[in-house]
Amino acid sequence: MADLKYYDVILKPVITERSMEGMGEKKYTFYVHTDATKGQIKEAVEKMFAGAKVARVNTMNLDGKSRRRGNTVGKTAKRKKAIVQLTADSADIEIFQGL
Numbered sequence: 636m637a638d639l640k641y642y643d644v645i646l647k648p649v650i651t652e653r654s655m656e657g658m659g660e661k662k663y664t665f666y667v668h669t670d671a672t673k674g675q676i677k678e679a680v681e682k683m684f685a686g687a688k689v690a691r692v693n694t695m696n697l698d699g700k701s702r703r704r705g706n707t708v709g710k711t712a713k714r715k716k717a718i719v720q721l722t723a724d725s726a727d728i729e730i731f732q733g734l
Contacts, residue, residue, distance in 0.1 A: 644671045644679035648730060649716065661721040663728050667694070669715045676717050686726030693718045 699710035
């Protein structure tokens, strides 16, 4: 397994209609490193965002899609997505505030 630092774990936030609906329940969605564990994701969120306390982390592995360009067939990169549930007394994550 790769030696991941907390700042390498979270790649970018997921901005979709479904992820925006979850923000009302303090659920935030991120693309994370494919080798990251739930414990590492929890640690990364709590260190990167001040005042955030993680209650639960759900992860899902997304396989790459098949793509064709002419006669050549390939696959896109696989990804991992994490849905982070914050506690009720936790501070909100600020990068989502203006959306």
